[in-house]
Every structure is written in C-alpha cells, then in structure tokens.
Amino acid sequence: MFKSWLFFIFCSILALFLAALLVQGAVTSGPVVASLPDGKAKQQLVSRLRLTDLSLCSEARYTRHPSQADLFSAFQDYPGSFEHFPTGSIILPQLEGFNNQLRIVRQGEN
Amino acid sequence: MRRLLKILDFTLSSLLKRKYKNFALIAVYAFTIAVLGSVLFLTQALKYEATGSLETAPDIVVQRIFAGRHDLIPVNYAETIRRLPGVKSVSSRVWGYYYDSLIKANLTFLASGSDRQTLDLLEGRLPLADDECSIGMGIQSAFGPAIGDSLALEDSAGATKTFQVVGLFRAESNLLTNDLVIFQEQTLRAFFNIDSSLATDLIVEVYNPRETKTLAKKIKYHLADTRPITRDEILHTYETLFNWRSGMMLAVATGALIAFCILAWDKATGLSAEEKREIGILKALGWETADVLTVKLWEGLVISLTSLLIGLIGAWVHVFVFGAPALTPLLKGWSVLYPDFAYTALIDIYQVFVLAMLTVGPYIACTLIPAWKTAVTDPDLVMRG
Amino acid sequence: MAGLLKIDQLTKIFNRHRPDETTALSDLSLTILQEECIALTGPSGSGKTTLLSLLGCMSRPTSGNILFQGRNISRLPERFLAQIRRDSFGFIFQQYNLLRSHTVLENLMLPLYPTDRQWKEIRRRALELLERFQLGNMHSKKITQLSGGEQQRVAIARALMADPEVIIADEPTAHLDEQLSAELLDILATLNGEGKTIIIATHDPFIYAADIIQRRISLQHGHITADTMP
Ligand SMILES: Nc1ncnc2c1ncn2[C@@H]1O[C@H](COP(=O)(O)OP(=O)(O)OP(=O)(O)O)[C@@H](O)[C@H]1O
Ligand SMILES: [Mg+2]
Numbered sequence: 001m002f003k004s005w006l007f008f009i010f011c012s013i014l015a016l017f018l019a020a021l022l023v024q025g026a027v028t029s030g031p032v033v034a035s036l037p038d039g040k041a042k043q044q045l046v047s048r049l050r051l052t053d054l055s056l057c058s059e060a061r062y063t064r065h066p067s068q069a070d071l072f073s074a075f076q077d078y079p080g081s082f083e084h085f086p087t088g089s090i091i092l093p094q095l096e097g098f099n100n101q102l103r104i105v106r107q108g109e110n
Numbered sequence: 111m112r113r114l115l116k117i118l119d120f121t122l123s124s125l126l127k128r129k130y131k132n133f134a135l136i137a138v139y140a141f142t143i144a145v146l147g148s149v150l151f152l153t154q155a156l157k158y159e160a161t162g163s164l165e166t167a168p169d170i171v172v173q174r175i176f177a178g179r180h181d182l183i184p185v186n187y188a189e190t191i192r193r194l195p196g197v198k199s200v201s202s203r204v205w206g207y208y209y210d211s212l213i214k215a216n217l218t219f220l221a222s223g224s225d226r227q228t229l230d231l232l233e234g235r236l237p238l239a240d241d242e243c244s245i246g247m248g249i250q251s252a253f254g255p256a257i258g259d260s261l262a263l264e265d266s267a268g269a270t271k272t273f274q275v276v277g278l279f280r281a282e283s284n285l286l287t288n289d290l291v292i293f294q295e296q297t298l299r300a301f302f303n304i305d306s307s308l309a310t311d312l313i314v315e316v317y318n319p320r321e322t323k324t325l326a327k328k329i330k331y332h333l334a335d336t337r338p339i340t341r342d343e344i345l346h347t348y349e350t351l352f353n354w355r356s357g358m359m360l361a362v363a364t365g366a367l368i369a370f371c372i373l374a375w376d377k378a379t380g381l382s383a384e385e386k387r388e389i390g391i392l393k394a395l396g397w398e399t400a401d402v403l404t405v406k407l408w409e410g411l412v413i414s415l416t417s418l419l420i421g422l423i424g425a426w427v428h429v430f431v432f433g434a435p436a437l438t439p440l441l442k443g444w445s446v447l448y449p450d451f452a453y454t455a456l457i458d459i460y461q462v463f464v465l466a467m468l469t470v471g472p473y474i475a476c477t478l479i480p481a482w483k484t485a486v487t488d489p490d491l492v493m494r495g
Numbered sequence: 496m497a498g499l500l501k502i503d504q505l506t507k508i509f510n511r512h513r514p515d516e517t518t519a520l521s522d523l524s525l526t527i528l529q530e531e532c533i534a535l536t537g538p539s540g541s542g543k544t545t546l547l548s549l550l551g552c553m554s555r556p557t558s559g560n561i562l563f564q565g566r567n568i569s570r571l572p573e574r575f576l577a578q579i580r581r582d583s584f585g586f587i588f589q590q591y592n593l594l595r596s597h598t599v600l601e602n603l604m605l606p607l608y609p610t611d612r613q614w615k616e617i618r619r620r621a622l623e624l625l626e627r628f629q630l631g632n633m634h635s636k637k638i639t640q641l642s643g644g645e646q647q648r649v650a651i652a653r654a655l656m657a658d659p660e661v662i663i664a665d666e667p668t669a670h671l672d673e674q675l676s677a678e679l680l681d682i683l684a685t686l687n688g689e690g691k692t693i694i695i696a697t698h699d700p701f702i703y704a705a706d707i708i709q710r711r712i713s714l715q716h717g718h719i720t721a722d723t724m725p
Pocket of ligand 2: 544665
C-alpha cells in the first residue's frame with residue numbers, strides 16, 4: 001500500500017503544480033486584452049501605426065504580412081525559390097478576399 | 111476501493127521490476143508530450159497575443175490587385191469610398207520593404223500617420239522631421255544604433271540618405287514592431303519614389319462595425335480591381351495560423367504523433383511471452399479477467415499520467431521560462447530579425463484537455479486491448495508450462 | 496464422508512472440428528470424497544493434467560458436469576469460476592509458476608490481492624505461512640535467488656494462502672530429489688491431517704505408493720482403467 005500512496009502523492013504534487021501553472025495562464029471568456037501584459041498599450045500602438053500584422057517572420061511577404069499578402073507572393077520573393085522553408089510551410093498565404101471564379105464557357109453557350 | 115489499491119500496488123511493483131525499460135518509456139512518452147505541449151502553448155500564446163493586440167487594427171484595408179498581384183493604389187480611389195454611406199474616414203498608408211544585403215535582413219518601412227502624440231511603448235518619439243526615424247528593437251540589436259545615432263540607407267535612386275533615430279520601440283512591443291522603421295509619410299514617399307497620387311493601400315474606418323462586411327462588398331463592387339481586407343479577416347488569419355490544423359501544429363505534431371504511434375504500436379502488437387505467462391498465473395490463482403485488466407489499466411494510467419504531467423510541466427518551462435528555444439528555429443526560418451520576446455502564458459485549458467485525452471486515451475487502449483485478449487482465455491495453459 | 500466433487504460423464508475435446516482434434520477425456524465419471532488423498536496416475540498424454548484443470552475450474556468441459564459441494568460449476572460464468580478457484584482450490588504446479596522478478600512475500604500475497612481483505616491481514620497470513628515452511632527470513636528475497644526446494648515450498652505456501660478445501664498438485668516431485676520429495680509428502684500428510692482434500696497427478700512411485708495415498712486412480716486415453724484403495 002505504501003507504493004500506492006507514494007504514487008498518489010507524487011501525482012498530486014505534479015498535478016497541483018501543473019494546475020497552478022495552467023490556471024495562471026488560462027484565458028477565460030471575455031476580452032483577451034485584459035490578460036495581455038501591456039494590452040492597452042499594444043492596442044494603442046496598433047491603432048496609431050495602423051498595423052495589420054505581427055512582425056514574426058520577416059523573410060517573405062506572405063510570412064511578414066500574412067493578412068496582406070496575395071496568393072502569388074509565395075512564388076516571387078526570392079528568385080529560384082518558390083517556398084521559404086520552414087516558415088513557408090507553417091505560414092501559408094491567405095485566401096481571404098480572393099473570390100474570383102474561373103468558369104468554363106462551352107462552345108455554343110454564351 | 112481496497113481491491114483497487116492493492117492491485118495498484120502490485121502494478122507499481124511490477125513496473126519497478128522493469129525499472130530501466132519503464133523509465134525509458136516514460137522519458138520518451140513525456141518528451142513526445144512535451145513537444146506537442148510546447149507547440150500548443152506557443153501557438154496559443156501567439157494566437158492570443160495576435161488577436162488581442164490586433165483588435166484595434168484598421169476596420170478595412172483596401173489593396174489594389176494588379177495582374178494578380180498587390181500593387182500601389184491610386185489615392186483618388188479614396189473619393190469613391192468616402193462617398194459610400196457608413197464610411198467614417200479614408201486615409202492612405204505607405205509602407206514597403208527594405209533589404210539589407212550585408213546582414214541579409216528584411217526591414218519593414220512604414221509611414222506614421224498624421225498623429226503627433228507619443229506612444230506608451232515607444233521610447234523617445236515618432237519622427238517629426240524629414241531626416242528622422244523610429245526603429246524597432248530587432249533593428250537595434252542587429253545594427254546597434256542608439257537614439258541619437260543615424261541610419262544610412264540607400265534610396266530608390268541609389269543615393270545614400272541618413273536618418274536620425276529619435277525613437278526606439280520598447281521590448282514589450284517586439285512582436286509588433288521588431289523590424290519596423292517609421293518615417294514621416296513625405297519622407298518615405300521620397301525614399302521609395304512613390305508618387306503622391308498613389309499609396310500602398312487605403313485604410314477605411316467605419317461608423318458601425320456591423321456594416322464592415324457589407325461595406326467591403328460595396329468597395330469591391332465599385333472598385334473591381336481592389337481587395338478589401340476587413341479586421342475580422344485579419345483576426346481570422348491569425349486564428350487559423352495558430353490553430354490545431356495550422357501548419358505550425360501540423361508540422362511538429364505529425365513528427366511527434368508518429369513517435370507516439372510507434373510507442374503505442376509496440377504495445378499493441380502484443381505481449382511478451384513473459385507477460386502472457388504472468389497473466390496466466392494470475393488467472394490460475396483466482397484473479398478474474400476484470401482484475402487482470404485492472405492491472406493493465408493501472409499500468410497504462412501510471413505510465414501515461416506520469417508522462418503527461420512531466421511532459422506538460424516540461425513544455426511550460428520550455429516555452430514560458432526559456433522562450434521555446436527548440437521551436438523558434440521553425441518560426442525563424444532564415445529571417446535574421448526574429449523578435450526576441452518572452453512569451454506570455456495564455457492558454458486555452460480546453461485544448462490542453464484535448465491533448466491529454468488524445469495521448470492518454472490511445473495509450474491506455476493500447477495496453478488494455480492485447481491484455482484483454484490474453485486475459486479472457488482459460489488459465490489452464492500455465493499448467494502445461 | 497460426503498461427496499465433495501462429483502464428476503458426471505465428463506468429456507474434454509481440444510480443437511474441436513479441426514484436423515488436430517484431440518479427445519483428452521471421454522465420458523469420465525468419478526466421485527471424490529472430502530478429506531481424501533488421491534493419486535492420479537497414467538502414462539503421458541492420458542489426460543491427468545486435463546482432468547485436474549477441469550476439477551480446479553481452470554477450463555470448461557466440452558460436455559458433462561462437475562458438481563462441487565453440490566453446485567454445478569461446469570457452466571458458471573467466468574467471474575464465479577475465478578472466485579471458486581481462489582477460495583476453494585490451492586494449486587501446486589509442476590513449474591511452480593511463481594512470478595520470478597517479484598519477492599517471496601509478494602508472490603504469497605498475490606492470490607488475495609483482488610479481495611476486500613486488508614493489506615495488513617494478508618501480509619500477516621503470508622508471514623505466518625512462511626514461518627511454517629521455514630522461509631521466515633526469506634520474505635524479501637526474489638524468487639530467482641531461491642533454490643529449487645525453497646521455490647517448491649513457496650509454491651505450496653501460496654496454494655494455502657486462501658485456506659482452500661482442496662489441494663491440487665500436478666507432478667509436484669518432477670523436479671525434486673528424494674529428500675525434497677519426502678519433505679513434500681510430509682507437508683501433504685500434515686495438510687491432509689488438517690482436513691484438506693488432496694489430489695495429486697504423478698508418475699512417481701515414491702508418491703503413489705506412499706502411505707498417505709488412500710486412493711489411486713489410473714487413467715488411460717481419457718478413461719479410468721483402475722480405481723483402487725490400497
Ligand atoms: N491445449 C491443448 N490443445 C490440444 N491438445 C491438448 C491440449 N492440452 C492437452 N492436449 C492433449 O490432450 C491429451 C491429454 O493431455 P494431458 O496434458 O492431460 O496429459 P497428461 O496425462 O497430463 O500427460 P503428462 O503425464 O505427460 O503430463 C494429450 O494428448 C495432449 O496432446
Ligand atoms: Mg500433465
């Protein structure tokens with residue numbers, strides 16, 4: 001029985017520790033800004049400078065400005081390279097705002 | 111209850127008999143969970159950071175698409191947009207990239223608005239004169255200028271221009287401002303040689319956020335060669351960028367999951383002769399099938415719970431204490447200016463639960479199922495040795 | 496003395512409807528009385544082990560019935576069989592069947608783990624039995640560190656943990672020298688004296704010709720060929 005209790009105590013300690021960590025970072029419902037450090041200041045920065053993206057990966061247009069890049073930018077940033085590995089495989093060009101559709105018009109139709 | 115505890119005790123001593131094997135197993139398992147957990151923690155932290163700070167991003171950004179590519183937009187498009195009902199204001203934005211071939215870094219040059227106030231996250235101030243600029247921390251750490259020093263840049267005509275650094279963004283804003291150089295709009299136009307009738311894109315503010323979508327549609331209708339991007343779309347981009355099915359999660363998770371499957375497969379492909387004999391003996395001594403399965407259930411639980419707890423704590427320490435050194439190369443790629451910032455712990459507990467279920471569940475199943483097959487057979491096999 | 500185990504037209508066929516079908520026991524009927532000490536003999540392959548495992552609820556007959564204390568146990572669900580196996584039968588296997596990497600004490604406590612009995616109580620009982628078999632100082636040794644005779648005694652002690660009514664031994668002397676066999680006989684005699692029913696399957700004349708054996712049953716090809724009371 002000794003071993004069982006030892007195991008329970010061990011697990012409880014780890015679980016409590018983990019729970020303490022998780023709760024500390026838990027994002028509950030409500031505005032996320034509240035849980036961001038300097039949340040208000042960051043929002044001020046974004047609205048003043050009219051920013052649209054995180055400056056996370058600066059190697060290609062579609063990774064530096066994922067929300068602004070067009071679908072072709074993945075193929076044109078660096079001659080001879082059509083992909084920026086590994087970021088290019090993590091951040092894909094976004095499809096938002098592109099909704100033209102190619103349509104086939106058969107002979108005789110209009 | 112007493113029965114369960116005694117069986118747990120037996121399980122623990124069985125596991126301890128094969129100390130090295132089981133500790134190695136826990137180590138591999140915990141490592142796998144730590145990898146998955148790190149990705150989860152990191153992407154969630156980034157996602158919340160992005161969606162939290164970009165909540166104040168422009169209502170609509172209007173780009174011009176020319177030959178399928180993003181192109182400069184005529185400023186007079188603003189007139190057409192301004193006339194649409196519900197539009198509060200339209201302003202033009204000028205920005206572009208600058209490549210430094212020496213350290214091979216891409217900088218983002220951005221024109222500040224007409225706003226002259228200071229910012230909380232800016233040390234110093236925004237540029238007020240033609241030969242001034244404000245820079246992000248990434249540029250400072252790559253090139254080393256302090257406030258008062260100047261950047262010498264080559265403009266579109268090949269002439270060298272110097273700009274005095276009058277502002278430096280604080281480290282807390284790194285994720286937004288790392289590679290930024292802010293100029294006055296006129297300065298940047300001259301530098302890039304952008305005609306005053308053109309802009310990089312237009313920023314539209316609306317009165318009623320609920321009309322944003324309709325307005326975006328109207329803009330597209332009236333100006334067919336534009337691409338309006340709403341704030342919701344920007345936020346959505348970051349939601350999908352860092353969600354479960356996104357590239358980041360997928361890229362790392364596939365590797366980790368394969369490792370996990372190998373682990374589970376090893377279990378599922380059956381019991382060793384020794385383990386089968388043990389089950390036979392237990393049954394011959396009067397253990398029910400349920401008791402034998404309880405042993406296996408405990409075994410799976412002990413291993414997976416220990417690994418899960420250790421793995422998640424490890425992931426936490428890796429991401430939020432050390433700043434995810436094992437994952438940043440993935441995000442960094444070959445960009446030179448990578449924001450050096452401490453991730454804030456922002457976690458969706460629900461997803462942590464899902465991760466726990468997805469790793470603990472299959473593992474326990476993998477320990478139970480092969481044992482179940484052996485446990486239901488008659489125990490008289492052990493009589494024949 | 497009352498009939499403790501009653502076997503009625505018992506048949507056991509292995510691998511039924513397959514090319515390697517084997518009839519191990521056919522149409523066997525037998526009554527075993529309380530406190531009897533029985534030797535089961537017969538050539539190799541005659542069905543001794545098969546009969547013992549059926550008696551001890553370790554497998555089920557193909558047809559026929561086994562009544563234990565008047566209760567038909569041949570069709571009971573697995574759960575009850577396990578319980579009867581644990582509470583009423585003590586097995587001494589030819590290969591001892593001890594968990595090799597566990598300690599002597601753990602091995603002894605094993606049969607009583609899945610019960611509601613208290614840990615302390617089980618431990619006390621195990622230590623008592625070890626004392627009785629002169630193994631008192633070995634309780635924390637691993638099985639692999641014991642001699643063959645010591646292992647044998649641990650196996651016997653384990654069979655007695657739940658204080659069963661019937662002791663079933665399959666070739667218990669196969670690995671033992673004369674002296675250890677004699678020791679085993681002494682132990683079995685004592686247990687028989689305490690009122691336990693004992694069934695031993697053996698080839699060993701040293702056992703089946705011993706004084707304590709009250710009844711000798713010979714098997715051949717799954718049939719009883721002789722049932723004598725020497
Ligand atoms: N699991 C099994 N599958 C198929 N046949 C079996 C099985 N177990 C036993 N047999 C067959 O049943 C017959 C009786 O076997 P059993 O083990 O009862 O003999 P035994 O009298 O104990 O022999 P021995 O003295 O050699 O131990 C043998 O012919 C054996 O081949
Ligand atoms: Mg046999």
